[in-house]
Amino acid sequence: TMSSPPSPSPSRWFKALRTRLGEPCFKTCPVECVDLLRRARIAFQAGRTLTEGFRLAQLEAVVRMLEEHECDFVDALGRDLHKPRFETVVFELITVKNEALHAISNLKKWMQPQSVEKNLSTTLDECLVISEPLGVVFIMGNWCSPVQMCLVPLVGAIAANCALISPSEYTVHTAELLYRLVPFYLDNECFHVIQAGVNDLPEIVELKFDHVFFTNREEGSRIAVAAAQTLTPVTLILGGKNPCYVDQHCDIATTVQRITWARFHNAGQSLTAPSYILCHTDVKARLVQALKCCLMQFYGPDPRESRSFGRIINLNIFHRTKDMLWRSGKVVVGGKVTEAEKYIPTVLTEVAESDPIMQQDIFGPVLPILTVNDVEEAIAFINKQEKPLCVYAYSTNTKVISRLMSETSSGSFCSNDCILQSLMVALPFSGVACGMGSLHGRYSFDTFSHRKACLLRGTRFECVTYLRYPPYEDRNLSLMTWACTLSQKSQGWCQIM
């Protein structure tokens, strides 16, 4: 195994030094990206990334980077999003470490050629599926979970590709931290961190990568169109409005705790948090009361003082959220909005379907509550909207859960809890209609690989193969058809070709 990657080039050292002294790092322009892409391609074609040893070393380096610089990450995310230490460590660092460790222990198995079922004619041949690297991939993270959404796909890409990584420009400190740290841990020719503005991204995508990963709440279409120009496959994980149904049969106290935690962590800036509640009329009053208590319990009487409460990422999004609030529903729990700190207190509103807050995505700690009379109404409401990233349902009645699951469609589904299904290594994290492709564990590896079908035959038994050659005769066809039916009875279909 490698001991450590070679030191970054002098210009990178200089840039890193400047950042440490507090000066901002330059934005990487598209022209620079051409050069980085070229270097990565050369490194890939030299076969550097192909050995198991190299890949394991890179994965282990990612784990080390997160462990050794935990404080730096906590600090950077604290400055960007006022993210409490707990959230940074658990959701940004530990989830990535989990992915990396899972990949490390399974890499050998994933890299093995897979034998597949053979049919009658190929019994004497070898049929395999081999996972090949694609080349150079481009990973664009988002600002809600800046570290998680850059490094989880990176772990998948390390499955023998080279990569260019672009953390979101909004999370300035985190992006700079990654830009600074990655050259000290990962191979400098194969992996590059760039700092690109969201408007430059389509131009960079058009430089031609072998796969492109993009996650954000918007802009997905522009990236997909740019990728189409060069026939580049795309994995997109975008946002949506995630509905959360609360049934009249449920344990309100526990339900409320789970929903509150999911909705208000990271000041509501999460792709997988429940966006609105569809609450059964019977429990509405109790739910609202319980939510108030829970908020008090989590964040104290003034969430601004709480160290566990985050801030909105920037003024633009802050204003958008603020504007939506004043025109929607009724505020049930609220507080003062502070622009200087980009702080919006936790707010619950009672809304109608036509309110502005239900027309757009919500980027903040706001939880709209709508009432429905029964499960049918909830399902009808959910199906009228675009397919969301997640659908949540809280109930002790398994039939209700089943109905909600089978009669709606979404990227993923979770009952009686939120968000956890998107953090598990074994479950694919993907969207449908608000995304394509999937991540996590084996799915990341497959996303960034090409599964090549290999059939290895011999030149013996030409006496059987001759059946397929012209001149075509009915007799031969009958023989083949008969053999097909034989094979169909046992397994697969046969083609004595």
Add this chain to the structure above:
Amino acid sequence: MSREQQAVARARKAFETGRSKPLEYRIHQLQNLQRLFTERQKEISDAINKDLNRSEVGMQMFETLGLEGEIALTIKKVKEWAAPRPVEKNLMTLSDTVYIQPEPLGVVLIIGAWNYPWAVTIQPLIGAIAAGNAAVVKPSEVCIHTAKVMEELLPVYIDKELYPVVCGGVPETQELLRQRFDHIFYTGNSMVGKVIMEAAAKHLTPVTLELGGKSPCYIDKNCDISIACRRIAWGKYTNCGQTCIAPDYVLCEPSIQDRVIEEVKKSIKEFYTDNPKTCTDYGRIINQRHLKRIMALLEDSTVAFGGENDESNCYIAPTVLRDVKPEAKVMQEEIFGPLLPILPVGGLDEAIKFINKGEKPLALYVFSSDDKVINRMRDETSSGGFLANDCLVHFSVSSLPFGGVGNSGMGCYHGKFSFDQLSHLRSCLIKKLKMEGVNNMRYPPHTPKKLGWARFFILKNFDLGWVGRMVLLAVLAVVAAVALQKYLF
């Protein structure tokens, strides 16, 4: 509303009624499709004969035999494929139910090609039906008679609202692409592939593209050259070279070039007699435009034999070109015709280098009796599929994913891969409202102690199987001891 818009809207409405979802319905539709092929062989053959001059036996072998097998496999396996797929749990989800549920996507658009119209248009349809989707089928307008037969016959056998057939040319296809689909499946060339992907990208629709490329074929000097050439000739001249995975060109050492040409000539004579023009088993070029295109490729290369053509009949004789240079016209685009260029190369290294300079092809062939050569070729090049010592047949193994990479396409299908490609694999986590104690560690106010617990639960990844069994054994032992004590003493 245009005709295309109406067809799509009807399909979506039909899908939303939910009738394509139950397994019995899907199997019933597939059985009907099967009947189409057993009952209507004659009409299908006649149309293909008019379009591509393919004999009835040839048609069956390449189009319907494969489809019948695929339908039978799908009917048998769809229950297994559509069932929830359990996944491994971690310490935190031990008491929960965790699985992946395959779901239909919605309305799928399938755009077919003209070279094997039934095979490449119906195979994805089988997958779409099996996954519970609605599908709009757009056969290629280039194979006029087959498109008409599809438009007439499919509605007779399968649900005409859920699976409408929309025929038409470029303007009709463009109108279709303006509608929103949940997946688009396209077989054809890269130019049009880009246009389709861009149209899909505007709606964020995922695509499966089965494109083409120049599939190289390397003949090692250590191999049974006569059998190799026979298989290559079969792969190349079937359907007059109009196969997306046909061996496009041959790479071999100069010392065996003459032998290769000799053997290919012999095989062609065996297959198609001395006068292929009169042989019923030899096909025709699809239309005059393509014929002119293919003949233009011959310009700057030496013809070893063949080269005759008859424009009025869309006939090009099986042709072999020798000593072809990389800059030759015939090496600049996918041939898709009965011309077989032979490029002499110095050996395996030069061949691999040459192949890697080009775009990743849909298929790569190597003929050798030396495993080392085969393995090197397989490991040092990339392609959609890889086949040693034969041509084309990997298409027929339904357990192998069939698809391209890079410029030759994205996504794959056949067998279970068709089903998975046209489904949404939805992650499901079913929890209970109990055991809140464990959850408490994630709620604010956050304390270092809670963080410690979180680290333990999430990161501890020990082999639950072995330890779990030990723990269970220990617990059982304790319980047994307690029980014994209680009841015996």
